[in-house]
Amino acid sequence: MGPGPSDPLAEPPCSRLESLPVEILQLIFLHSLEVNLPRASPRLSQALSNQLLYTWLIRLAFSSPNSGSREGFFTPDFLPPPLDFWALSWKDRQQLQTNILACRWCTFPLFRRCQREYVVHAIRRKCVGLVFHPNDQALLSNLDSRFEHLEDCDWAVLGRRGKGDLIIPAQLEESSRHAVDRKVAIWFHFGAVQIRKPSEIYHENDLFRLPCSVPIGPGRIPDKVLRSPWSDAQFEFLQLLSSDFYLDEDEARPDRSSEITCRLIRTRKIEPFRRLLNLFFRAENCRVLARWPLQYLHYSLVRRCGSGPGDPFANVILNGRWHDMPADAKHDLLRYVEPSSLRDGH
Numbered sequence: 198m199g200p201g202p203s204d205p206l207a208e209p210p211c212s213r214l215e216s217l218p219v220e221i222l223q224l225i226f227l228h229s230l231e232v233n234l235p236r237a238s239p240r241l242s243q244a245l246s247n248q249l250l251y252t253w254l255i256r257l258a259f260s261s262p263n264s265g266s267r268e269g270f271f272t273p274d275f276l277p278p279p280l281d282f283w284a285l286s287w288k289d290r291q292q293l294q295t296n297i298l299a300c301r302w303c304t305f306p307l308f309r310r311c312q313r314e315y316v317v318h319a320i321r322r323k324c325v326g327l328v329f330h331p332n333d334q335a336l337l338s339n340l341d342s343r344f345e346h347l348e349d350c351d352w353a354v355l356g357r358r359g360k361g362d363l364i365i366p367a368q369l370e371e372s373s374r375h376a377v378d379r380k381v382a383i384w385f386h387f388g389a390v391q392i393r394k395p396s397e398i399y400h401e402n403d404l405f406r407l408p409c410s411v412p413i414g415p416g417r418i419p420d421k422v423l424r425s426p427w428s429d430a431q432f433e434f435l436q437l438l439s440s441d442f443y444l445d446e447d448e449a450r451p452d453r454s455s456e457i458t459c460r461l462i463r464t465r466k467i468e469p470f471r472r473l474l475n476l477f478f479r480a481e482n483c484r485v486l487a488r489w490p491l492q493y494l495h496y497s498l499v500r501r502c503g504s505g506p507g508d509p510f511a512n513v514i515l516n517g518r519w520h521d522m523p524a525d526a527k528h529d530l531l532r533y534v535e536p537s538s539l540r541d542g543h
Contacts, residue, residue: 215240223250228279230254230289232296251302253280255311258293259408261389265323266405275318287413294408294416298442303419305434308408312388313344315407319390320381323405327367327379327392337365343385350386361391386437410441415481418442423457427469439478440486448480451490458491462498467509474517491518496526500533508533 214222215238222244226234232254235245257280260266271282285293297303320337329337343363350362361382369378382391389406410416422435445451461470477486491514499510511533519527 211240212238219244223247224279226250227253230257230293232293232300246302248307251307252311252314253277254293254297255303255308256280256315256407257282257285258290258297259311260315261404261406261409262412263403263405265403270319270322270405272322287411291411291414291416294411294442298416298419298438299421301421305430305437308434308437309344312385312407313341315388315405316340316383316385316390319405323390323392324367324381326370327381328370329365329367333365333367336363337381340383340385343383347386350384362386366395408437408441415441415443415479417481418444418478425466427466427472432469432472436476439476441479443481444478445480445490446482448483448487451480451492454478454490455492455494458489458495459498462495462502462510465502465510467513470510471513471517474513488518488521491521493523493526496522496530500529503533506533 214225217225222241226245227250235242253276256276260271260276260282262282267283276282317340324337362385363383365381365383367379367381378394379392380395382393383389384406387406388408389404391404393403418435418438422431422438445453457473458470460466461473473489474491475488477488479486496514499508499514503511511530514522515527515530515534522530
């Protein structure tokens with residue numbers, strides 16, 4: 198005899214939605230763009246927890262909206278129907294970015310994989326008609342190793358990027374044999390490609406890039422990269438997002454970052470505190486990047502929670518943010534550090 202209706206081991210009955218074929222459920226998922234749908238039930242999670250679906254959603258939400266992407270870029274093999282990059286409004290794309298970043302499945306390794314695939318696709322679609330030296334062509338055909346070793350790549354201080362981590366000359370097919378007609382520049386950390394004339398320099402509006410924020414308003418940096426365990430992968434993900442996605446809603450009232458700072462000081466988490474203070478972020482209502490915010494309440498909290506002379510939090514603030522601090526805050530914190538621990542000029 199099978200389990201009765203009150204048997205705790207009996208599977209709950211399927212809803213009409215859950216009973217649909219997997220292919221139909223996936224189409225509904227892509228039409229609705231409801232990224233929380235897999236959380237609705239174990240059955241839906243099993244049908245929709247698919248790396249390929251996640252990849253398509255990241256391409257839809259985070260690909261660059263530059264003018265060069267309007268023709269011949271979003272091919273069906275790269276972004277299949279019913280997904281339509283240009284059908285999303287800026288507001289819908291901003292919200293989709295925020296929702297995706299908050300999902301558990303949206304991880305740093307997945308983003309790196311999406312970046313590699315995006316760069317390869319951009320080169321394949323936008324370098325048509327260009328001729329490369331055989332050695333350069335071989336390099337462009339195998340970029341995986343460059344994405345796996347980013348130690349020497351541009352991480353953009355204050356959002357300013359250099360000329361490119363890899364720059365390869367190219368000729369137009371009809372040009373003279375030794376002419377350099379174009380340069381293909383690649384930024385590996387940013388998942389970005391630009392094809393420019395030799396005399397041209399970097400411009401954001403002709404850059405193919407993933408992730409790219411929405412022009413009228415950025416998505417929100419997810420909480421999951423701003424809390425314990427504060428792993429290296431979290432900080433790498435945070436570094437990737439920090440220039441383009443927002444930390445606080447209001448530059449004048451950095452409530453979110455302030456709460457995180459207070460928590461780190463109270464729990465004496467010095468290493469994430471040190472790393473955050475060295476990063477630059479933007480607020481939702483401001484395009485200008487600024488260092489992680491510090492306020493008077495943080496200086497007071499360091500004094501209350503400090504460990505006395507040589508306190509590491511006071512030392513990090515005074516050495517790293519000396520020029521940002523009010524004079525009275527400097528005076529108060531100087532009592533908690535040894536003079537020998539301060540850098541020259543302080």
